Amino acid sequence: MASSNLMVGLEIGTSKICVVVGEGKPDGTIKILGVGQAPSRGVRKGEIVDFETAMKCVHEAVVDAEEKSDIMIRSVYIGITGAHIQSFNNRGCVRVSEDHEEIDEQDIEDVKINAREVSIPAPNAFLHSIIQHYHVDGQDGVLNPIGMLGQKLEADFHIIHGVRTRIQNTIRCVKELPLDVEDVVFTPFAAAQVVLTQHQKNLGALVIDVGGGTTDYVLYVDGAVKQSGVLAVGGDHITNDISMGLRIPMTRAEKLKVEEGSTVLGNCLPGETVLLKDDSGFAGKEVERETLNTIIHMRLRETFELLKRRLEDEPFLDYLGEGIFITGGCSQLNGIDHLAEDVFGIPARASHARTMSGLTSAFENPQFSAAIGLIKYAQAVQGDRQQRGRFGRFIGKFFNGMR
Ligand SMILES: Nc1ncnc2c1ncn2[C@@H]1O[C@H](COP(=O)(O)OP(=O)(O)O)[C@@H](O)[C@H]1O
Ligand SMILES: [Mg+2]
Structure with missing residues (x-):
């Protein structure tokens, strides 16, 4: 990592660990040089519960990112989440x-x-x-x-604050590799940097990142963050509900959700079924499509209602001129935008990181919003450092507003 314009974002999610390598260009744009991933183990609801295992997974994702970008990674910006964050x-x-x-x-x-x-x-x-x-x-x-x-x-x-030891555990997991930690960033705040434009932040917008174990959110009014936090509910809970409700193993429930799931009710033909092919020792099975969709719908509706109640502690939902932007892996569920509109009574859309150079379409996926957002955050931090260096006491307007 010779060039000071190189930046690496690391998101330790409940489902996957993602490492994004980016390069800041002189014209202010960012080029994504590579994205590495590994399935996440040892992480529950966004927090590390098995240190050794999580560390191995982070290492795997870092090595993958190094191969993809042809860059030796020495330091990272870490995205963190967890229901302890307030x-x-x-x-x-x-x-x-x-x-x-x-x-x-x-x-x-x-x-x-x-x-x-x-x-x-x-x-x-x-x-x-x-x-x-x-x-x-x-x-x-x-x-x-x-x-x-x-x-x-x-x-x-x-x-924004959180339990010190839990934040430190994430940092330690990275330092043991050993990698330097440039900064620790609350993940929905990182995601918002690439999901929203400044104009949308000015007009008022809510970003909801529905991941595996958590639903993270950040709300902007007048260009400023007014509310943010984490619900300890995510896509894994939907999978769990499908597994229990349809009496199928978790791996099958996950596949069924991703490949066939929808949040839309009343759209199926009477008696319409999905055929689960026999798979790794489990016999084939037919499941009612409407039942599957109802399970998904109910859990997501409950999650949005929970979030709405939490946000209603303050008056800002009335000022969302640009509405709601849903991102994270679960935002790919069919009809999630309409469900959010129904619950909040505010226009909503599913969203991912806006196009950046070097970002292949495979990574224009809402699962990567937070990790890519870390690069945008990093760029702002590094720009600020350079300006401080150049102008002494001058503080960059943008980053001054960010931490
Ligand atoms: N195509 C898809 N349709 C529906 N859900 C999906 C899809 N792809 C991933 N998911 C779900 O998204 C969740 C993971 O989202 P992600 O943002 O990667 O989570 P995290 O950041 O917590 O690791 C999982 O519950 C997974 O089942
Ligand atoms: Mg995430």
């Missing part, structure tokens, strides 16, 4: 010291620290403080106060 909004306030007139980088740091002066559960650590808006002497909606004159600087942040 968030809230808080305002920080500082008096700009009298020995300087202009608001500077230190004031920005101070106001961020001040916003974090709230009690979070003792075992937790801060993951992100994402800037929403600054206020200078009561003037609202300031995007970048550096260089402005003012006496009182206030700033609203979306603060």
